[in-house]
Amino acid sequence: MLVDLTCVEFADKLAAKTPVPGGGGASAMAGALGAALGSMVCNYTIGKKKYKNVEEDVKLILEKAALLQSKLLSLVDKDAVVFEPLSKAYAMPENTEEEKNLKEKIMEEALVEASKVPMEIMEAALEAIGLHEELLEKGSKMLISDVGVGVILCKAALQGAALNVFINTGVMKNRSFADLLNERAKTMLETGITKADNIYKAVEGKLCK
Amino acid sequence: MLVDLTCVEFADKLAAKTPVPGGGGASAMAGALGAALGSMVCNYTIGKKKYKNVEEDVKLILEKAALLQSKLLSLVDKDAVVFEPLSKAYAMPENTEEEKNLKEKIMEEALVEASKVPMEIMEAALEAIGLHEELLEKGSKMLISDVGVGVILCKAALQGAALNVFINTGVMKNRSFADLLNERAKTMLETGITKADNIYKAVEGKLCK
Numbered sequence: 001m002l003v004d005l006t007c008v009e010f011a012d013k014l015a016a017k018t019p020v021p022g023g024g025g026a027s028a029m030a031g032a033l034g035a036a037l038g039s040m041v042c043n044y045t046i047g048k049k050k051y052k053n054v055e056e057d058v059k060l061i062l063e064k065a066a067l068l069q070s071k072l073l074s075l076v077d078k079d080a081v082v083f084e085p086l087s088k089a090y091a092m093p094e095n096t097e098e099e100k101n102l103k104e105k106i107m108e109e110a111l112v113e114a115s116k117v118p119m120e121i122m123e124a125a126l127e128a129i130g131l132h133e134e135l136l137e138k139g140s141k142m143l144i145s146d147v148g149v150g151v152i153l154c155k156a157a158l159q160g161a162a163l164n165v166f167i168n169t170g171v172m173k174n175r176s177f178a179d180l181l182n183e184r185a186k187t188m189l190e191t192g193i194t195k196a197d198n199i200y201k202a203v204e205g206k207l208c209k
Numbered sequence: 210m211l212v213d214l215t216c217v218e219f220a221d222k223l224a225a226k227t228p229v230p231g232g233g234g235a236s237a238m239a240g241a242l243g244a245a246l247g248s249m250v251c252n253y254t255i256g257k258k259k260y261k262n263v264e265e266d267v268k269l270i271l272e273k274a275a276l277l278q279s280k281l282l283s284l285v286d287k288d289a290v291v292f293e294p295l296s297k298a299y300a301m302p303e304n305t306e307e308e309k310n311l312k313e314k315i316m317e318e319a320l321v322e323a324s325k326v327p328m329e330i331m332e333a334a335l336e337a338i339g340l341h342e343e344l345l346e347k348g349s350k351m352l353i354s355d356v357g358v359g360v361i362l363c364k365a366a367l368q369g370a371a372l373n374v375f376i377n378t379g380v381m382k383n384r385s386f387a388d389l390l391n392e393r394a395k396t397m398l399e400t401g402i403t404k405a406d407n408i409y410k411a412v413e414g415k416l417c418k
Contacts, residue, residue, distance in 0.1 A: 003216040007285070010216050011241050011278055015248035022249065023358030026242045030362055032220050033235045039224035040231065069220055076216070145376040149232030149369035153239055156365035159409065160358035166416035167354040182417060200368065207375035208391060 002080055003029075003073045019087040020080035024118050024164040028079060031125040031157030032072035037150030038065040038131050041139040054138040061131050061138070068128045072121065072157070079117045079164075086110035086168075104173065111168045115181055118164035122185060125157040126192045129199070136199050148203030155196035162189050211289055212238075212282045228296040229289035233327050233373040237288060240334040240366030241281035246359030247274040247340045250348040263347040270340050270347070277337045281330065281366070288326045288373075295319035295377075317382050324377035324390055330370035331394060335401045337363040338408070345408050357412030364405035371398050 002021055005013060010029070014021050021029075042062035045051045051058065089110045092103040132151035139147055165185045169178035211230055214222060219238070223230050230238075251271035254260045260267065298319045301312040341360035348356055374394045378387035 006215055007212040007219050007238060007241075008282055011245045011282060014242060014245040015252070015275065015278060017249070017252040023246060023355040026246055026362060027358055029216060029242060030239050030365065032216075033223060033238060036220045036223040037232060037235055040226070043224070043226040066224065069224060073217055073220060145372040146232040148372040149236055152365045152368045153235060156239065156361045159361045163354040163357040163412060163416060166413065170416055170418075203372060204375065207372060207379055209379075 002077050020083050021076065022079075022083065023160055024079035024083065024121065025076045027118070027125075027157045027160030027164065028072045028075040028121045030153045030160065031121060031128060032069050032076070034125070034150045034153030034155075034157060035065050035069040035072060035128045035131070037146045037153065038128060038135060039069060041135050041143045041146050041150070044143050045135075045138070045140040048140060051138070051140060057134070057138055061134055065128065065131050068124050068131070071124050072128075075117060075121050075124070079121070082110075082113045082117050086114045107171070108173050111172050112174075112177070115165050115168035115172075118161040118168075119181065119185065121161035122158050122165070122188045122192075125154045125161065126188050128154040129158070129192050129196050132199055133195060136202055144203055144206055148200050148207075151196045151199045151203075155192060155200075158189065158192045158196075162186075211286050229292050230285065231288075231292065232369055233288035233292065233330065234285045236327070236334075236366045236369030236373065237281045237284040237330045239362045239369065240330060240337060241278050241285070243334070243359045243362030243364075243366060244274050244278040244281060244337045244340070246355045246362065247337060247344060248278060250344050250352045250355050250359070253352050254344075254347070254349040257349060260347070260349060266343070267347055270343055274337065274340050277333050277340070280333050281337075284326060284330050284333070288330070291319075291322045291326050295323045313382065316380070320377045320381050321383075321386070324374050324381075327370040327373035327377075328390065328394065331367050331374070331397045331401075334363045334366040334370065335397050338367070338401050338405050341408055342404060345411055353412055353415055357409050357416075360405045360408045360412075364401060364409075367398065367401045367405075371395075 042058050045058045089107045094100045135147050172178040251267050254267045298316045303309040344356045378390050381387040
């Protein structure tokens with residue numbers, strides 16, 4: 001599994017001339033780190049007298065953040081699994097009409113599978129942004145910078161994964177399915193970017209007067 | 210070393226109730242992944258006939274990206290090293306005047322050290338954004354989405370590290386030094402965000418018409 005590599009090895013494998021991991025996996029990894037920072041904020045808030053009245057909410061945020069972290073880590077590897085067949089399909093010959101048709105068919109199937117994973121990364125990143133929004137209000141004020149870093153990493157995951165949706169939908173033959181994915185991705189981008197920017201600005205404003 | 214942990218372990222340690230790694234280390238890690246994607250783009254461009262005329266430039270970008278990746282990975286651990294004394298200083302008692310003075314002195318020294326590392330992360334992230342700007346023009350068009358993901362991860366590293374500068378400068382007693390760091394950080398933020406957003410938009414525009 002890619003996520004069982006050390007951080008140094010993962011970065012090296014990302015840099016190398018190998019099809020995976022690539023931008024999709026890197027986006028998922030950034031999202032996992034963003035969700036993990038959310039969990040850290042929860043862990044430092046729970047048990048503090050000052051935050052007793054929100055403790056149950058924060059415990060729920062922690063549960064969700066832990067799930068998202070593990071989901072995003074699993075998507076690092078899932079992205080690699082679905083990209084391999086696509087990478088092979090791209091390399092298929094197209095000298096005859098028969099070869100062309102076969103390549104087109106296999107490409108289309110691989111594109112559909114390969115675009116589902118970045119959509120899942122986007123969904124998880126967007127959900128994690130929502131958790132940081134709650135933590136801005138309910139998390140320990142001592143860790144406010146970590147809410148800011150966490151949300152900005154989730155935003156990067158969202159935006160990075162979006163490009164991996166668009167690169168696949170751009171060459172799909174089934175345009176109505178491609179348009180559907182593009183619309184959903186754009187809606188998530190819009191919602192997530194606005195929300196994340198507002199959280200980041202609020203944190204920055206509190207730290208730097 | 211933190212970067213010798215597996216990706217799963219690093220995320221878990223980030224989520225845990227331990228002072229390090231925190232937002233600083235996560236920012237540096239995101240920056241390292243962003244730089245690594247730059248290297249990947251170079252590695253797929255070098256040797257291609259189509260990009261023969263920019264090959265020497267791309268080789269130089271690869272050299273720089275590899276250095277930045279390794280620098281940013283080392284900053285993950287450096288951030289932890291300088292944060293430990295700060296975390297201890299925060300916990301020092303301040304019951305007597307003497308204790309208060311001692312705490313203030315040790316805090317100030319720790320704050321100065323702890324703010325230098327996120328400044329270094331910012332500098333490296335900003336430099337990596339510059340490499341992606343060049344790759345947008347000179348890198349293989351097949352990997353354009355990776356330029357977009359790479360630059361957005363470097364932008365997140367820049368913004369994340371900035372919050373770690375501000376959280377330290379905010380409590381420094383030496384205001385002229387604090388203001389100097391804040392000004393430098395804000396200038397880097399402004400330059401880097403504008404540049405990264407332009408690159409991301411250009412990539413998005415090419416992928417999603």
